[in-house]
Amino acid sequence: MNEALRDKKILIVGGTSGIGLAVAKNAVQNGAYVIIASRNASKRLPALNNLPESSIEMHVLDITSKEEQSRLFEVIGVIDHLVVTVRPEIKSAPFQTIDIEKAKIAFETKFWGPYHLIQMAQHHIREAGSITLTSGIAGEKIYKGASTMALINSATETLCRILAVELAPLRVNVVSPGFVEPKPQEILEYATRFPAGKIASLDDVAKAYIGLLANPYITGTVSVVDGGARLI
Numbered sequence: 664m665n666e667a668l669r670d671k672k673i674l675i676v677g678g679t680s681g682i683g684l685a686v687a688k689n690a691v692q693n694g695a696y697v698i699i700a701s702r703n704a705s706k707r708l709p710a711l712n713n714l715p716e717s718s719i720e721m722h723v724l725d726i727t728s729k730e731e732q733s734r735l736f737e738v739i740g741v742i743d744h745l746v747v748t749v750r751p752e753i754k755s756a757p758f759q760t761i762d763i764e765k766a767k768i769a770f771e772t773k774f775w776g777p778y779h780l781i782q783m784a785q786h787h788i789r790e791a792g793s794i795t796l797t798s799g800i801a802g803e804k805i806y807k808g809a810s811t812m813a814l815i816n817s818a819t820e821t822l823c824r825i826l827a828v829e830l831a832p833l834r835v836n837v838v839s840p841g842f843v844e845p846k847p848q849e850i851l852e853y854a855t856r857f858p859a860g861k862i863a864s865l866d867d868v869a870k871a872y873i874g875l876l877a878n879p880y881i882t883g884t885v886s887v888v889d890g891g892a893r894l895i
């Protein structure tokens with residue numbers, strides 16, 4: 664149990680699936696109260712059934728809608744921590760053939776959505792709290808066909824450093840995952856060649872968020888959880 668999270672109110676945007684859901688479970692197991700928000704977060708997920716009902720609430724939110732963001736904060740009030748794990752729909756494509764309109768929608772979801780959400784949330788997050796965003800290995804290592812995510816992820820990491828200074832003493836950090844569920848099995852198998860030599864569990868990644876939320880002296884950093892992918 665990480666006592667630093669006991670009774671803390673944590674909003675997780677993108678918490679209905681994958682990494683965000685794993686962060687939600689870990690946070691509740693560490694005594695936090697979790698608010699999950701995403702487009703389909705209308706009803707309690709079976710994956711949360713073994714956790715106390717009184718420690719989780721769900722809200723529908725499309726992160727690209729300023730109106731929905733504003734309504735959400737009216738309802739939930741003040742929080743201690745904000746975590747964003749939204750994933751845009753974007754297919755891998757060579758730069759020459761990228762559909763720029765789809766690339767812009769991906770930016771709206773994963774970059775401008777959180778950007779605006781933070782502008783709105785800064786007045787709703789306690790001073791001793793934090794914001795944790797999500798980037799990804801493509802922001803650092805160049806993979807052919809992944810340029811849109813590369814640009815979004817590196818912009819997110821730069822935004823983190825800017826906000827760590829401009830919003831201080833509020834802390835702002837990023838987690839950069841390598842490859843984990845729900846990536847296709849062949850990609851997960853490929854990832855066993857990285858130095859860590861195993862397929863990452865969602866829990867391996869979620870624990871990086873918990874560490875950043877709980878540690879009052881970490882800000883402006885990127886916590887890389889990629890099994891060493893960027894080194895080879």
Ligand SMILES: NC(=O)c1ccc[n+]([C@@H]2O[C@H](COP(=O)([O-])OP(=O)(O)OC[C@H]3O[C@@H](n4cnc5c(N)ncnc54)[C@H](OP(=O)(O)O)[C@@H]3O)[C@@H](O)[C@H]2O)c1
Pocket residue numbers: 676677678679680681682683700701702703704724725726727748749750751772773797798799800801839840841842843844845846
């Ligand atoms: N999995 C990996 O291997 C990997 C690797 C590198 C980086 N990442 C990054 O890690 C983050 C989490 O990825 P994941 O693999 O865990 O994704 P995931 O399982 O697909 O979950 C994505 C979450 O984002 C929510 N979402 C999508 N669009 C949204 C919108 N417009 N407004 C609000 N919520 C929205 C989804 O819920 P709804 O559908 O209900 O809206 C869902 O809860 C992403 O930023 C991804 O780029 C993942």
